[in-house]
Amino acid sequence: MTAGHCISSGQKYRVMLGEYNRSVIEGPEQTITVEKAIVHPQYDSNDVAKGYDIALLKLSKCAELTDEVQPACLPPAGYILPHGTECYVSGWGRLSTNGQLPNILQEGLLPVVDYKHCSQRDWWDFYVKETMVCAGGDKVAGCYGDSGGPLNCPGEDGEWEVHGTVSFVSGNGCDTIKKPTVFTRVSAYINWIKEKIENNLP
CATH class of the missing domain: 2.40.10.10 (Trypsin-like serine proteases)
Structure with missing residues (x-):
């Protein structure tokens, strides 16, 4: 996926x-x-x-x-991650907006930002849809080259679930304030x- x-x-x-x-x-x-x-x-x-x-x-x-x-699980259909859920993005994308591409796989902790917050006018506004997941903040984020990578979150049974795939970040920079990384919401x-x-x- x-x-x-x-x-x-x-x-x-x-x-x-x-x-x-x-x-x-x-x-x-x-x-x-x-x-x-x-x-x-x-x-x-x-x-x-x-x-x-x-x-x-x-x-x-x-x-x-x-x-x-090892495989990861799919989330339940329609499941919405609660605000603040701690998930992880991983990939070989740039280490910063204009930074280098790493050789070693990177992993970052990204708290989920719910749709109510992420869709506010001074956040992503109408660009974010309910079929997406926002996660991260102004210090840790997905970046250019991470596209398609997973947003992995712990499931209720302790197994990892893929709740998102990296879709887009802000053109102003990967870790722009109020512009968290946007993922396709797999559960949709x-x-x-x-x-x-x-x-x-x-």
């Missing part, structure tokens, strides 16, 4: 599982080609703020589960995800 804006028509993709330090081969990495990429049909590449910024990737073969490669698309999986991603 990734963001719709990460997929370009006609391009071929591969997924690297178990990656940590991109500058060296550490051993646990698994490289698997993507057999098919399905972008949500209502995603508009000319206007990411409309929402539907989600895509599914069908791998050409099953991943081998190891200590370094559970029915679509299940339909595609059941139909073998047609």
Whole structure:
């Protein structure tokens, strides 16, 4: 699962599982080609703020589960994270707005900002939709290059759930005050995800 804006028509993709330090081969990495990429049909590449910024990737073969490669769960359909829930973003995006791209996987704690707050006029206003999740603040944020990466939150049973995929940040900077990182809210698309999986991603 990734963001719709990460997929370009006609391009071929591969997924690297178990990656940590991109500058060296550490051993646990698994490289698997993507057999098919399905972008949500209502995603508009000319206007990411409309929402539907989600895509599914069908791998050409099953991943081998190891200590370094484990699945995360999907959240319950329609579930809304409470304000202040502590979740984590991870990726190899820039370390700051104009900063370097790291070789080592980064992780950041991002408290959830509920829709009531995030949609206020001096925050994201109408750019954020109820099918999105805002998280983070003015010190820790997703940044350019983190697109499509997960917002992982602890579930009730102690398992990690993927509640979001990085969609966009402020053009004024990744950690702009009152402009938290915006994620596609995965729980809004559970029915679509299940339909595609059941139909073998047609």
